[in-house]
Amino acid sequence: MxxxxxxxxxxxxxxxxxxxxxxxxxxxxxxxxxxxxxxxxxxxxxxxxxxxxxxxxxxxxxxxxxxxxxxxxxxxxxxxxxxxxxxxxxxxxxxxxxxxxxxxxxxxxxxxxxxxxNRVSTTRKFELQNKLHACLKSGKTMEDYLSELKQIFDQLDSIGFPMTDLEKIHGLLFGLGKEYDTVATVIEHSMDSLPTPCYEDVVFKVIAFDDKLKTYSVVPAVTPHLAFQTETAYYDRGGSNNIGGRSCGGYRGKGNYSTRGRGFQNHSSGQNSQNRENGGTKPTCHICGKYGHSAFDCYNRYNESLTKPDLPNALAAMRVSHSE
Structure with missing residues (x-):
């Protein structure tokens, strides 16, 4: 004593x-x-x-x-x-x-x-088992979820109904959301092999997976809208896409307005195809006076600083050039 x-x-x-x-x-x-x-x-x-x-x-x-x-x-x-x-x-x-x-x-x-x-009875056991079945991670942090599970496990143990490690693991995986399906599948497969995993090891794996999910959630997603803005800004700075050695940049006029994008057709490719069919004949621009492109495809089409030609003659020349 x-x-x-x-x-x-x-x-x-x-x-x-x-x-x-x-x-x-x-x-x-x-x-x-x-x-x-x-x-x-x-x-x-x-x-x-x-x-x-x-x-x-x-x-x-x-x-x-x-x-x-x-x-x-x-x-x-x-x-x-x-x-x-x-x-x-x-x-x-x-x-x-x-x-x-x-x-x-x-x-x-x-x-x-x-x-x-701390009622020691079968009724209390069933109450705790139902509480475990209803315990879900949804809306909780992983720390709070695991703490709630441990409290249920400890209560079952204190009334004489301790849970095995496999039962604890099953309870843990049951309450996880769909975003944890990858790690849950791996753990479930390991439960069928020997030696069976212990609960502490599974907790470590789940916490590590949860930490990885948190890093994914902070990376900004590249949306189509963001991609379009990035591409537009690139071309507005004078950039171009070089595919097979050819420039895919759009034509620009006044105010850096680009004809590349929706609503604009690539007239130069159609004109070049037509020139090849006509034996390689190239028109002379009636806006800038340069040889090799039509007034419709001229870089200075919207440049008001140039001396404006006679409008009827220029329009007639454009119609003739595109009708050839």
């Missing part, structure tokens, strides 16, 4: 370790804190029943025969038990205190709290 001053010699006080007030939602965390304080001091038996209460008296053989006298171990046990019960009561919320009102020992209080806040 623990010595009389075993708990008082601890370098930590109960308030340093048990920092939670027991409520409906934090029983497991509260229980872990209490056990972590009592267990290393060999005092956990006072609350879980492994250190039963000794008899209040003991038999003593003397000159007058066998007589009964008070048992000093009983008095020591009572003192420690009441101290531990006071520690427990000091960490309860008002709702939890109502549950244990009138109980006389630390073990009675401990058992009543476990029965009230």
């Amino acid at each position: 623990a010595s009389d001053d075993s708990f008082s010699s601890s370098p930590l006080s109960i308030s340093h370790v048990v920092t939670l007030k027991l409520t409906e939602s934090n029983y497991l965390q509260w229980k872990i804190q209490f056990e972590s304080f009592l267990s290393p001091q060999m005092l956990l038996g006072y609350v879980n029943g492994s250190l039963p209460r000794p008899a209040s008296t003991r038999s003593v053989t003397g000159a007058a025969g066998v007589t009964e006298e008070p048992n000093p171990e009983f008095q020591k046990w009572i003192r420690n038990d009441q101290l531990f019960m006071a520690w427990i009561l000091g960490s309860l919320s008002e709702t939890a205190i109502r549950v244990v009102y009138g109980l006389q020992s630390a073990q009675e209080v401990w058992s009543a709290l476990a029965k009230r806040f």
Whole structure:
């Protein structure tokens, strides 16, 4: 049995370790804190029943025969038990205190709290399993999703229904969205081989895949609209597409207006084809006066700074040039 001053010699006080007030939602965390304080001091038996209460008296053989006298171990046990019960009561919320009102020992209080806040029954098991089935990552961060899963796993373990690693992995993969199908398929295949994966390894793979998805989401997508703007800006700076050594840039007029794009036909290719059919005859431009292209295809077609020719004659020349 623990010595009389075993708990008082601890370098930590109960308030340093048990920092939670027991409520409906934090029983497991509260229980872990209490056990972590009592267990290393060999005092956990006072609350879980492994250190039963000794008899209040003991038999003593003397000159007058066998007589009964008070048992000093009983008095020591009572003192420690009441101290531990006071520690427990000091960490309860008002709702939890109502549950244990009138109980006389630390073990009675401990058992009543476990029965009230951590029901050990088949019904509780089914409740937690349904909660696990409904646990989805949708709208949560990966950290929050995994934390919620762990809480369910721990609750099942605390009521005597621990889950195997494969069951945990299945629960984890079930709640992931379609964007995780790639990594989920790989993990599912590994579950059919030996040795089977452990849950911690699967968590690591899922977190790594989630981090990779985050890097993809920050890369701006190249939309058709963005591509068109980029191409337009390139040609407006005087660029051209060289395909097979030929320039594919559009014709430009006043204000860098390009005839390349939708709504403009490539008249030069039609004219060159017509010139080849007519034995290579090339027209003379009636706008700039240069040989080798028609007025319709002239770079200066929209250049108002040039001296304007006689409009009727120029139009007539354009009609004649394109009718040949």
